[in-house]
Structures are given as structure tokens and as C-alpha cells.
Amino acid sequence: MAKMLLPLALLVILSNVLAVHCSFPPTLVSDIAKIFMDNYCYPKKLGGLKEAIEAASNNTEILSxxxxxxxxxxxxxxxxxxxxxxxxxxxxxxDYIPAKPPVLPPLPPEQLITIIKSSIKLEVLENNVGYLRIDRIIGEEMAEKIGPLLVENVWNKIVPTSALIFDLRYTASGEMSGVPYIVSYFSEAEPLIHIDTIYDRPLDTTTELWSMTTLLGERYGKSKDLIILTSKNTKGVAEAVSYALKNLKRATIVGEKTAGGSVKIDKLKLGDTDFYFDVPTVSSTSPITGQSWEINGVTPCIEVDAEDALDAAVAIINLRAKIPAIIQAVGVLVEDNYAFADTGANASETLLGLLEKGHYSMIASQEELETQLSSDLKELFGDKCLAITHKPGKPPMNLPPEMLVEMIKSSFHTDVLENNIGYLCFDAFGDYEQVAPIAKVVVENVWNKVVDTDAMIIDLRNNLGGSTSAISGFCSYFFDGEKPLLLDTLYTRPTETTTEMWTLAQLTGKRYGQKKSIIILTSGATASAAEEFVYIMKKLGRAMIVGETTNGGCHPPEHFHLADGNMYLSIPVTHSDTTHGPAWEGAGISPHIPVPADAALDTAREILNKHLRGQK
Incomplete structure (x- = not known):
């Protein structure tokens, strides 16, 4: 900053087209610098300014x-x-004439009421939602004069509303002393809240703004919804109000980013000239963020065009009105349907407790509600499959034969490696009802390429799962068919039924059998039905697992409709047998040989090559 005015001097010199004699006082630039140094509200930016003033004062060419x-x-x-x-x-x-601050002339009450009603727009919208627009924020002095009239004719009509939309889109003036009044009406009497810190540079004073314990009329309180509408024209004190209530998490700001104005700008005369210097002389600092709304403005929570802000605010309030019912429904559904009954037992009480504490009070969109609820469910119940989602649809399978073959070819990757090692890779498990009709196509185009190998690598590192209904059939290929083998026992919570999963006696194509070696590759992405397959093959000692611990997903969940539209609760309702050990759901399956996923194939090949060479 020691040379802060030198770029300014250079800019002026470069802009000079003709070399002429000075038309203005040679002290003009130094006057600018001195006023700036004595009045600018951020004194920390002024280091080294004295040297810059001296350099600028000696340069008369800048005034040419x-x-x-x-x-x-x-x-x-x-x-x-x-x-x-x-x-x-x-x-x-x-021709500048300093503006005088507005003074309210002595008027009879009925005229004051008329003025107040004409300058403030007040409505009660559908569903008892209040709407209040003010275009100037009055200060403490004015509030003392007309406060009772404001309470009686405006505020008392706002207090009974269920939610309030506070429109500051057109508010560009006001007094900072009015900020504590506004914030206080939307908070409780205790504890006191430190709202803002105001620094006055010319006076070198710091003033803290705190909430007020005593007010005229009732408080709106801190529990009812408050939406503040803003625009690029929202400026000054209105920005201070918006910034304070936003950071106190008391209001949701909807609209456009505000102007980035100032607490106070003084228009100071430069010496005996007709030049003036607008300088911000007072600054605002939030005790919460340590920053200010000045220059940068207030960023809305929901950014929309100013003309759309009111509709967006109404939508937010309508959404929030539905949240208690949604939270309660989620709790009941988890209690009644979650696969692990003991874990989901008090879900309603737990979630309603969060609701009562205001945990969901600042939700501003369905997407935000979905994200927050999913996060809470994962944290409370330790299951990332218990989440808010959109119900997926099943892809149609009525494809012509040629397209079906191409789809199968692109979905599976097969190879025969050194020493006749088969390699089979696919990234999803299909539903049995969809797979059964195309089993012959799969066998002819995929399975027959690897069935006659001496060992096999099944690569599930990128397999995200799918339906488990085809798992018993797939597992059956890796066991002899002399007698049925119990693969897993599944418990389904909504019906409180237990289902046994057995190998199948009849299969399409040849079996691989249970004598040849199999290695399954896994990663942190291996999930759902892929984990069920890995779990069975590991539990029965049929395959070696190489790679990373699997995802810790779940059996395909059920989707329960929560509200209008496409909001669903995904609940794992089924879990594998846990009588012989902990569940894989939520925890994942650890490999026999842990290696990074990208090294798993080389490790598996090395193991099988060594094994096959040893058999020869």
C-alpha cells in the first residue's frame, strides 16, 4: 500500500493527450489522499499512505x-x-447542495396513519402467510415517535400470521439504529444477541448493536418462518438486516444478490474546488462471520430473479408446512419396515426430536430436504442405503434379438488369459424376470467363452449390484448339481418372513463346477447384489476374494412414497442370515487378500498362474 496512489498518478499521466498548463489546484490529488487517509472506514488498508501523498503532491502533470x-x-x-x-x-x-435528513413534521395521528399505510404494503396471503414490504428502515428516533402507531396499524396484523415474507427488494435507505429493532422482533428477549459491530472512522468509535429486551407490542418470535426478499437494488441498512438475520439462521434470503452498499458514505468537498469525494466512513462487521455485507453484498440462500422471489418464497413456506408430516412418516416407515428392527426401533421419536429442535427449520428446497434427511438417516442408523431418493424404473427388455445380443456383448467382458484362466467382468446384476428370457443369449455370447477354462477371475470391482433374484442361479454354475446347496437365508421385515436361497437343479448351459479355482475381484464400489454373491461365495469357501472391502450396501431396497411428486424413502427391508456372523449390509465384505483395487487383477493372475503351474 506504500505506493497505492502511484498507479493512480500514472493512469492520469497516460490519459493526458495534450500537454497544457494546470487548470486545477495542484493540491487536488493530495487533498484526495488526505481525506481518504482521515476518513476511510478501513484504516488497515492505509499503511504507507503518507509516502504516496508526498509523491502525488509533487506531480502537477496529473492535473493537465x-x-x-x-x-x-x-x-x-x-x-x-x-x-x-x-x-x-x-x-x-x-451545484451540489447537501441533502438534509428527513424530518417528520408534527402531524395529527390520523395523517400519520395515512402516511404509514401509504409507505408500507401489508397483506395476509393464503394459508395465513404475512407479506410486509417497507422501502425505508426507520431509526430509533423515528421509531420512538411513531412506534405505537406502527404497532397498532401494521405490526399487530403481522403477529398472528403463521409465516412472514419480508420484502426488502426495493429498500435502499434507512438508519442503522433501526436494525436492533427489526432483529429483536424476530428473536426472544433472552439471551441477548450481538447483532453487529459498527466502526466510525472520523470519530474513531466502535459501537456494538445488540438485541433489545423490551419492545412495543408482541415479538414474532424465532420459530415461525421468515423469508426475506432481496434484489440488486437492496442496499445499505436493508443489507445489514438481511445479513444479520441470515447469519443468525433466523431468515431465509430469497432473490438476487444485494447491491453491496455502505453503512454510511460521506460526500466531502476537496479544498476550495467544486470536486467532491464520496468516502465510506463507517463500516459494519458481523460478530458471527467476522466479515461484512459491504461491497460484496448479501448472497441469497435461494437465488432467483427478483420478480420471481415472492413465488419462490411462497413455495418454500408451503414445503416447510409439509415437513413435519414427512418427518413423522419417515420415522414410522423405518420402524415398521427397516430390515434390522432393533436398529430402527425409536426412529419416529429420534427424528421428531430433531424437528422440535429446529433442525429442519431452514430447509429451502425439496433437494435440500432430501439431502439433509438422507444424511440424518445415515448418521442415526449407520446405513447409507436408508435414504431419500427418486423411485427408479425398470428398463424395458422388449428389444429385437439383434439389439439384445449387442446389449449383452457390451454389458459383459470376457477373455481367456495365460494358462487358460478365464476372465469374466460385468457391472450389474439383472432381475431374474428379465434375465431368464435371455439366458440362452447370455450363455451363447458370454458364458460359453469362459466355461471351459481351468480357473476363473470374476471381476466385480465396478459392479454396483442390482436385483438379487438371479443370484441363486448364478451361484449354481459354480457348484455341482448332485444335491441342492443352501446359499443364504434372507429375512424380510415387512412380511416377517424367512426365505431360503438354494442352488438350482436345472441351468441353461454347462456348469463350471466346484473343483476349479475362482478368484473374485472387489473394490469399494462393489455393492448390493454383487456383495450378496461375494458373501455367499466367501461363506461357502468357494472363492478367494482379492481387492478391497466392498461398499457395505444392502439388498435391493423398497421405495415408499413420501409426498406429492417424486420423493421416496428407500428402505432396506431384507438382510442376509446373521446367525453365523455379522451382516455384510452396511459393513461390507473384507477380502482374503487385501490389495488396492487397481492391483487386484495382477495379484489374482499371479496367484492362479502359480497354482496352475503347481498342478502340472
């Missing part, structure tokens, strides 16, 4: 531009770029 407004524009551009603050403005205004 003849037109005063052009000079003011050039000075402004250089200053803003140098300091990185667009609020700094040099102007040439010979």
Missing part, C-alpha cells in the same frame, strides 16, 4: 486534463482500481 468531469472520472477509475473499492467516487458538482 482540461474538462473537470473527465478528470473526475479518470480519478475515480484509478482510485477504485487501486483500492479495489467501487464506492470511492470523485465527482465534479458545482
Amino acid at each position: 486534463i482540461q474538462d473537470p468531469r473527465t478528470l473526475a472520472s479518470v480519478l475515480t477509475t484509478g482510485l477504485q482500481k487501486t483500492i479495489n473499492d467501487p464506492r470511492l467516487v470523485i465527482s465534479y458538482d458545482p
